[in-house]
Amino acid sequence: MxxxxxxxxxxxxxxxxxxxxxxxxxxxxxxxxxxxxxxxxxxxxxxxxxxxxxxxxxxxxxxxxxxxxxxxxxxxxxxxxxxxxxxxxxxxxxxxxxxxxxxxxxxxxxxxxxxxxxxxxxxxxxxxxxDGFAPRPPDTSVAAIRRRRLGGLAVLLILLVLVLLASVAIGARPMTFAEVYHALVVNDGAETDVIVQSLRVPRTLLGLVVGIALGVAGALIQGHTRNPLADAGLLGINGGAALLVVLSIYLFGTSTPIEYLWFSFAGSLLASVVVFGFASIGNGGSSPLSLALAGAAVAFFLQAMVQTIVLLDQTSLDGFRFWVVGPVAGRGFDVFWQVLPFIVAGLVIALASTPGLNVLSLGDDVARSLGTNIALTRVIGITVITILTGAATAACGPIAFVGLIVPHIARAITGPDYRWLVPYAGLLGGVLLVLADVIGRIVVRPGELQVGIVLALVGAPFFIALVRRRKLVSL
Structure with a gap:
């Protein structure tokens, strides 16, 4: 039965x-x-x-x-x-x-x-x-996904414009909308015109390009290393920049951003070359694991050297403390124009390399079987990462959490396709950094809180929440 x-x-x-x-x-x-x-x-x-x-x-x-x-x-x-x-x-x-x-x-x-x-x-x-209730499934058609991505880009662009306007309008000197409009459009030399044109506009534009560079670099670093916790510090870029900045202060007495900018950029380049060289020893090509291990080793060594110098010289310690907190204030158009060509060139190459990064995300064996030159693709990727992060670090110091958090937010919106993820990460990075700079201007008035500190205070709890909600997508 x-x-x-x-x-x-x-x-x-x-x-x-x-x-x-x-x-x-x-x-x-x-x-x-x-x-x-x-x-x-x-x-x-x-x-x-x-x-x-x-x-x-x-x-x-x-x-x-x-x-x-x-x-x-x-x-x-x-x-x-x-x-x-x-x-x-x-x-x-x-x-x-x-x-x-x-x-x-x-x-x-x-x-x-x-x-x-x-x-x-x-x-x-x-x-x-x-009664058989079933949630409405999301539309996963190609057309619907494209519409959502384009709509998200439009929203980000609108948000970016609003944040930029807020950055120009808000500061230690209160202004009305009429004064801000007069400074941006008329600019006849009034006090508010000088404040907006010589202080707020340069710092806003610099924060924008640095945020975009760090966001794109963070997405590329996590893609090439296939490590969801990777950022500029993983490849020793920040450590190399910090070492040469401290050396320039200690040996040559540099004291302004325009003086130690090129030392910072050279340190970033040197650290990337050393890390990539160590990662390539033995098997003729670097892997995500060897890059992470070599980067960690070089970063610890560079950090030890920096600490040694700042403990020996008070002037180096004072200059390094101001640079390391990630200041955007005090930077003028001279710094902006010097780093802009590097950031623009890096962004162009980054966007052009996204198809190759999509193939690499499938694994080295699959990428090799599809005819991809893995070594060349990774060399181009590391070069772009170095250019973007080196220029951003040289301009504003080692700003943390932008390159770490922004790619996860972008990936949650766009999915794993780097052709969309990289532009999203750039726009989100620009929005986040400029917004953090605006917040830093009002929380400790009449003083200012540096943008690196604001991002650390906001970014650490946010990243912990991401981890606890298991939003870290496997790469």
Whole structure:
């Protein structure tokens, strides 16, 4: 006699009933409201902190208040619209075990209906599972993926423009929008015109190109080493730059960025050559593992040499301390124009090398079978990384976390295709660095917090969150 095995029932269906539906709905609404209140409260605190009594201006309050409002609106759209429309649950509904569905089809309701609560029904997750509710799958067609990527680039460009305008408008000297407009368009030599044109515009443009360079270099480093924790420090680039900067201060008495810029760039180049040479010894070609090991060894040696020099000479210590925190302030157009050709050349070669990097990401054996010259591709990649990171480090010091975090954010949006990942990483790097510079101008007024410190304070918790949520994609 044959017996029919009953179908398995999901755990969510067999779970004992919890609180009543009205209680769960109220809890979900309260939870979502509390999450939405976080950016609003931060915005209110910032606007209050930037009052006239604390040296703030009209532009400062409008920029940061508007930014908080945009963040709150974006979170509302994603949580109560896109997420709930596709999966039936906002963060609050997921936590309380309730679900929004179409009363006619028992399926997802879509973004607009979820956001505006049009013809929706809220039930428990247990009841929805019994009725066969299934989340709406994402559109994975080639056309849909291309649309999402192009739309993301458009959003990033708009965000970048807003951040650049905020960087020009916000500083130690409060300004109105009329004064900022006058400085950018008229520029007849007034006090505010001089401040904007000679101080804020050069530092904004330098922060932009340095952020783009570090973002692209970070994506290339992680791609060539296939190491999700790789950054400029892994290849010893920062260590080489630091050693020659300290030597230039100790031996030649250099004291300004334009004086030790070329020493920093030469140190970056020298360190990359040494690391790549050590990694290639023995088998005629470097591998991701040998690059990482050689880079770590050279970086530790260079760091020890730097520490030795700064402990012996107080002047070298003072100059190194200012350079190592990643300052953008105090750099003029002279520094910007000197590093710009290197960064532009590096970006052009980086974009041209992305197809080869896509092939390398399949593994050396597969790439070799497809006719790729692995050694040449890796030499080009390391050269581009050295040019971009060396120029950025020479201009603003060893700024951390941009090249480490930005590629992960870009990869979460674009996927593993480096033809899209590299441009995304560049734009995200520019946005992140300029935004960190703007934040550093207001948190310790009337002084400033260097951009390297701001990025460390923001980047470390963010990266820990990425690791805990297992967002580090295998490379």
């Amino acid at each position: 044959t017996t029919t095995r009953p179908p398995e029932i999901p755990a969510a269906v067999t779970a004992p009933p919890g609180p009543s539906l009205p209680v769960r709905r109220a809890g979900a609404e309260l939870f979502d409201l509390l999450l939405l209140a976080v950016p609003v409260l931060i915005g209110v605190l910032l606007v209050d902190t930037l009052g006239e009594a604390n040296g703030g201006g009209q532009t400062d309050r409008l920029v940061f208040g508007g930014a908080a409002a945009l963040v709150a609106a974006g979170f509302l759209l994603w949580n109560r619209g896109i997420r709930e429309g596709r999966t039936g649950t906002s963060l609050g509904k997921q936590w309380t075990g309730v679900l929004t569905r179409d009363p006619d089809t028992d399926g997802p309701v879509g973004t607009l209906r979820a956001l505006f609560r049009v013809r929706t029904q809220v039930v428990t997750a247990r009841e929805a599972a019994l």
